[in-house]
Each structure stands twice: as structure tokens, then as C-alpha cells.
Amino acid sequence: MHPIRKQRLQVVLLIVVASSVAVGLMAYMLGQNANYFFTPSQVLQGEAPENVRIRAGGMVVEGSIERSTDSLEVSFLVTDGMANLKVSYSGILPDLFAEGEAAIATGKLDENNVLQATQVLAKHDENYTPPEVADAMNKAYEMKQKEKQQQQYQEGYE
Amino acid sequence: MIAELGHFALIIALGLALMQSLVPMVGSFKGYTAWMRLGHSLSYGQFLFIAISFICLATAFWLDDFSLKYVSQNSNTQLPNQYKISAVWAAHEGSLLLWALILAGWTAAVARFSRPLPLELRARILSVLGAISVGFALFLILTSNPFERLLPMTPMQGSDLNPLLQDIGLIIHPPMLYMGYVGFAVPFAFAIAALIGGQFDSAWARWSRPWINMAWVFLTIGITLGSWWAYYELGWGGWWFWDPVENASLMPWLAGTALMHSVSATEKRGVFRSWTLLLAIFAFSLSLLGTFLVRSGILTSVHAFAADPERGVFMLMFLAVVIGGSLMLFALRGPAMSKVASYSGWSREAMLLINNVLLVSSLTMILIGTLYPLIADVLELGKISVGPPYFNFFFVPLSVGLVVAMGIAVFSKWKATDSKFLLSKIPLPLAIAVVGAISLPFVLGDTDSGYSVTAGLTLLLSLWLLATIVIDLKAKIGTDLTRVAKLSHSYLGMQLAHSGLAILVLGVGLNAAYDEIRELRMAPGDSATISGYQFDFKGVNPVAGPNFTAYRGQITVTKGDKWVANLFPEKRQYNAGGQVMTEAAIDPSLARDIYVSLGEPLAEGAWAVSLQVKAFVRCIWLGGILVGLGGLIAATDRRYRRRKTLLENKRAEA
Numbered sequence: 001m002h003p004i005r006k007q008r009l010q011v012v013l014l015i016v017v018a019s020s021v022a023v024g025l026m027a028y029m030l031g032q033n034a035n036y037f038f039t040p041s042q043v044l045q046g047e048a049p050e051n052v053r054i055r056a057g058g059m060v061v062e063g064s065i066e067r068s069t070d071s072l073e074v075s076f077l078v079t080d081g082m083a084n085l086k087v088s089y090s091g092i093l094p095d096l097f098a099e100g101e102a103a104i105a106t107g108k109l110d111e112n113n114v115l116q117a118t119q120v121l122a123k124h125d126e127n128y129t130p131p132e133v134a135d136a137m138n139k140a141y142e143m144k145q146k147e148k149q150q151q152q153y154q155e156g157y158e
Numbered sequence: 159m160i161a162e163l164g165h166f167a168l169i170i171a172l173g174l175a176l177m178q179s180l181v182p183m184v185g186s187f188k189g190y191t192a193w194m195r196l197g198h199s200l201s202y203g204q205f206l207f208i209a210i211s212f213i214c215l216a217t218a219f220w221l222d223d224f225s226l227k228y229v230s231q232n233s234n235t236q237l238p239n240q241y242k243i244s245a246v247w248a249a250h251e252g253s254l255l256l257w258a259l260i261l262a263g264w265t266a267a268v269a270r271f272s273r274p275l276p277l278e279l280r281a282r283i284l285s286v287l288g289a290i291s292v293g294f295a296l297f298l299i300l301t302s303n304p305f306e307r308l309l310p311m312t313p314m315q316g317s318d319l320n321p322l323l324q325d326i327g328l329i330i331h332p333p334m335l336y337m338g339y340v341g342f343a344v345p346f347a348f349a350i351a352a353l354i355g356g357q358f359d360s361a362w363a364r365w366s367r368p369w370i371n372m373a374w375v376f377l378t379i380g381i382t383l384g385s386w387w388a389y390y391e392l393g394w395g396g397w398w399f400w401d402p403v404e405n406a407s408l409m410p411w412l413a414g415t416a417l418m419h420s421v422s423a424t425e426k427r428g429v430f431r432s433w434t435l436l437l438a439i440f441a442f443s444l445s446l447l448g449t450f451l452v453r454s455g456i457l458t459s460v461h462a463f464a465a466d467p468e469r470g471v472f473m474l475m476f477l478a479v480v481i482g483g484s485l486m487l488f489a490l491r492g493p494a495m496s497k498v499a500s501y502s503g504w505s506r507e508a509m510l511l512i513n514n515v516l517l518v519s520s521l522t523m524i525l526i527g528t529l530y531p532l533i534a535d536v537l538e539l540g541k542i543s544v545g546p547p548y549f550n551f552f553f554v555p556l557s558v559g560l561v562v563a564m565g566i567a568v569f570s571k572w573k574a575t576d577s578k579f580l581l582s583k584i585p586l587p588l589a590i591a592v593v594g595a596i597s598l599p600f601v602l603g604d605t606d607s608g609y610s611v612t613a614g615l616t617l618l619l620s621l622w623l624l625a626t627i628v629i630d631l632k633a634k635i636g637t638d639l640t641r642v643a644k645l646s647h648s649y650l651g652m653q654l655a656h657s658g659l660a661i662l663v664l665g666v667g668l669n670a671a672y673d674e675i676r677e678l679r680m681a682p683g684d685s686a687t688i689s690g691y692q693f694d695f696k697g698v699n700p701v702a703g704p705n706f707t708a709y710r711g712q713i714t715v716t717k718g719d720k721w722v723a724n725l726f727p728e729k730r731q732y733n734a735g736g737q738v739m740t741e742a743a744i745d746p747s748l749a750r751d752i753y754v755s756l757g758e759p760l761a762e763g764a765w766a767v768s769l770q771v772k773a774f775v776r777c778i779w780l781g782g783i784l785v786g787l788g789g790l791i792a793a794t795d796r797r798y799r800r801r802k803t804l805l806e807n808k809r810a811e812a
Contacts, residue, residue, distance in 0.1 A: 036540050037540070053545070093758060
């Protein structure tokens, strides 16, 4: 082979190898660090994996916030209208965290289906609902409607 | 009346921009001198009318004209005056108007300072800038009119500016950032004009350098300010979150940094020509992408985007036209621009190539990490957020490589460097760095926590870079300090910017190594000790501010027997929206910040309190400012102001 061609071939091969390694690594890291969002219903139906960082959220259930008296341990329930998921967290909750408002927690699910959160996010202004939560609530609502329809249908049939 | 005047001025500006995008361009092909010259006056006119429009909107804010929808959504009679002005660019419509104003400003500056360039090229540059301006003016008028009225249902009171934005940082951060974003329109327009003409030589590259530098300086300062603002205003002491909004500003910065370095090789040695043009296209395209990501609502949700598609679709089309069109032009003309120039493996050109490869790799991985959740959502692969570990995994090693190469590059020479000479330069700075890395962590850290490897590696890296800079300066200056004045501004600027980066690296690494955070429950009279500082919680009192009421805590900080500071963190509730906000209290110094914020009230007068000792966090922003300052000094290099050389070249050609 002509020496210049040989050199070019080497360069091209190097670029191909380097970029495939880069792409592979990037895909792997994306897979490792992509935190999927699950609704409380999905979690309780066992769709969410245990011991993997996930995000879950919904509306904070009224009266469900339990604060420890001597530490910053706190637990609360989030709901999508269908199911309630217990979230446990230690630390300061965000400014706009409140009962009846939307919240999203990031953390790992333990064996009792409690989300051990390392981070809790609330909506960032008054008029905003996180799209994941809105979506979860809508899904749950649709499922309820479907069930109702089915029930009515069955009742009518009977 | 004022609002209508502003709206009208905007429409006139659109007309002028339309003419500017067509007349000089056509003139440049037909050879009509008068048509080409018209670009200048059109640029000034356009700037004037957009400025009038902008002043009208600011006046509406000043006079609390809540009949304007935009004003009523973002202001309030109780809002302090300085925030009424900054509220102009607090939301979508106003920030686009600011974008357009700044674009018109840069365009007018190009018209004023581009005399050394051939008329044809000037006309085309102004035309391209005019075309971008048409896009933004149309976007404003068709989808995001800030002068839209709420009639006849005019509200008596506005719904207030988001309290997070009621801050000095947010008065200056967005204009700085936009100056940077939009500033990259100049090298972009230049690249397009050069591609159209099929000519790009060293003199042109020299002309474009100060423009690239200035845009980059503004962006650097803008990003630094943004980080600082997030640190003290968001209330929990982080300085970078790998949030898509932040990534949107970092990507054009990385492309701009690569461009700045590659254009220097193009100017000095005529190499990387087509690559430089491509980077100029990338830098501006990423600025547009950043604006699109932040402003279209696509980040909050793909569905929100689909629900109100008007704006998003316009921006997507605009992006497609700008990026697609310019890349098409590049594909047609770019290859013809390249010129074969030889350089050896250790030359400065090769070092700049390494710089570009590393920067563009960083950029690519950030781009993919930022867009992946959006793409996954569109394809219904689930709702994903990509966490900081992904970004750190790639960004940290790439940056380390960059700093290592930077130290060697300082000693390299154009065209070829003797590898023995280069190798002989390495031992001394390396020795300094190793000694520092081994010894300093014992001085800086807590004595009982032992040697920190993170701190050691950080010092190794940072001292390596600083030592190479000092050694190179010493070699150039010798013992006679007056020789500093004889060094070129671009050399001094480079060294200052690189030292700034070394300090920034120092801040980031030492902060990661020594940062102490504790969140705990504190009742009045309680105390806690972190990193040798004792925090005494005195309790919380209600106070009233101009447009909010607050609980103000008092925490006294002592070290040993010495008093350090009285800190007053606040929990504010804003009157207009009822929004609650944490206002952290900070005692700053170069080696550490003491950062205290209030969480929520607990039973029996106790509060959740966050206590932090943030080691060397100031170095991060100090470094950022020095980097920007370096770029500014480099932009004032005398060589860029020599007009005659260009004119003489032209005459010689003729």
C-alpha cells in the first residue's frame, strides 16, 4: 500500500475505534444514570425496580406528613389518585413543599415499597405542576373512568 | 399609547431588518456599491427602532401599566423600582425583545467597526445579521408580542415578579448571557459571508478575533454570574447542577472556546480554515438551541410544548433554517476553503488541535445528555432525567486532559517544536506541582480528617498549570519587570485566562474535597460544630420587608474563642403571590464561605437549619472572572486595530 494511504487508513481506523468506544461508553453511562419516573400506581403494581435510583411523585396526601421530634427524619405519602406511595426522607424539604401540592422524590425503593429519597423537589412556582405529576394524575383519572364505565357496563348487563 | 408606540417601532424595525437582509446581499452580487453601503444606515436605523420599542416596554413597567398582559404577569406596584426594570427581561416576551435589541446593537457595532474589510464582505455580513434579526422580529410580533393588551378587563394589580428573580444577580445575568449568545452571531455571519464569497484569509481571521473574544467574554461572565446567583439565591449552596438550562449556556461556551483557539491557528498559520468556519456555525447554532431550550417550554415538558405549539414550532423552523442552511452552505463551499499546511506532532497547531478535540468531545457528551430525555419522551421511552454522575464521568477527565495539555502548550512553537526542548520544560513545573500536592492538603484540610486524595489531585493539576504559566512568563520577562509592557495583549490575556482556569479548578476540586454540610433540627440555645466552627442558634423573629414578611433567624458563629460572624438567614413570604422563599445568610471569604439557611419551623420553636462551611467556593467565581478578564485583555491586542495592513493588502491585490 502507498505510505500516504497507509497513514490515512491508520488515522481513519483510529477515529472509528475512538468514536465507537466513546459512543459505547456514553450509551452505557446514559443507561446507568437515567432516572426513570414512576407513578405511585406503577410502583405498587411492582413495575418499578428495587434498589435502582428512580423518580416517583404525585400529590402529597393531606395529613400524611410525619416529622420526627428530635431529627430531620420525615415521611409522607404521595398519590396519583389511585394509589399512595410512602416516601421517607431526611433533611430540609423545599420551600414550596406542602400538603395537597405536587412533589417529586428521587431515591431507591426498599423491600417494603417505601421510597428512601435522597432528594425531594416541589413545584418551582405557584402556578406550576410538574408535568410528570400532571401526567400521572391524568393516567390515574383515565383508569378510574375506565373502571367506572366497565362497572356500569357490567351492572347494566346484570 | 406608549405600548402602541413600542409595537409600531418593532414593526418598523422588522421592515428595516428585511431590507437589510436583502439589499446589501443583492448589491454584493450585482456589484452595486450604493446598495452595499445601505447596510450600514439600515443597521443603525434598526438599532434605533428596537431601542425605542425596548424603552417603551420598560416605561410600561415603570408606570405599572397592567393593561399590558406581560407587565401584569411580571410586575406589581409594590415591586422595588430596580426590579421593575429587570422584570422587562424576566419572562419569555421581554427577554426576546432584549435578544433582538442586543442583536441590533452588535449589528450596529459591526457596521461601525468593519471598515478594514472589503465592502462586499461587509455588506454580506450585515445582510446575514439582518436575516437573523428578521427571524427574531417576526417571532416577537407573530407569537410573543410583549405589547399585547388586556382590554377591557384590566387588572388593578399585577401578579408580581417571581421572588427568585428579585435579585441583583438576575438584573445583570441575563443581559450578559445574551450579549454572549448573540455576540456569536457576528462570527457566524462572518463565516456565512466568507463561505458565500468562497474566500477566507488570515487578515479576515484577524478581523474576526476580537469579536469572537468579546462575545466569549460576555458569555463567560454571564455563566459565572448565573452560577453565583444559583449559589446564594436558591438557598442550598450548590454552584452547578448540570441542569438543562445551565447546559444550554455551557454548550455555546465550549464551542466558542474551541473557536477562539482554532481561529488563532487560522490567523497565524492559515490552518484549520474550514474547521474554524464550522465552529463559528456551531457556536451560534448552539446559542440558538440554548435560547430554544430555555424559552420554548420544551424542557418543562414535551407535552406543554405540544399543547402550545405556535412558539415551539416557529423556533424549531428557525433553528432548522439557520442550522440546516448554514451546514448546507458549508458542505458546498467548506472543503474548497481548506489549505494544506504542514505542521509536526509537537507544534502549537497540534496542541490547539488537542484542545479542540477535547472541547468538542465535552460539548458532544453534554449535548447528548441534555437532549436524550427529550428524545426519549418524544419516542415514549419513559420519563427520564439524566443525573449529574453522567456529566461528571465525562467532563472531569476531559477537563483534566485539557489542563494537562494547556501546561505543555504554553512552551510549544508554531509549525514545529523540538520534542527534546518540550520534554526538558516538563520536570520543573511537575516537581512544583507534586510537592504542593503532597504537602498542601495537610495545611488546608482538617488535621483529624487526614490526607484528602481529591484535594491532592486538584492541587497537582492546578499547580502544574500555574507553574508552567509562571515559568513561561519568567522566561519572557527575565529580571526586568518593565518588559511586561512589551508583551502582547493577546499573550498576557491568554496567560491571565489560563491562570483563571487554574484557580477555578482549584476552587472546584478543593470545594469537592472539603465541603461540609449538615442539616439538623435546632431549638433556640442549641449549638453545633462543623469544620471547627461553632454555630449558636439564637432563635427566630418576625420582620417585614418592602414587599414581603419574613422570619429572621440569628446564628452566631465562633471559632475557638474568636467571634466570626452574626448571620441572619430568612424565610420570606412575598405579599403578592404568597410565595415562600429561603434567603440564605453568608459570611464570605476566599478560603471558605459560611453558609446558613432556614428550613421549615418544627415543633417547640425549633427550626430545621442547614449549616455549611463551603471551602474555597469563591475561587470558582474568581477564576471565572479572571478567565473573562483574560479574554477582554486579549481582545484589545494592538494587532487587531491596525487597519492599514488590511487596506494595503487589498491594494496590493488590486
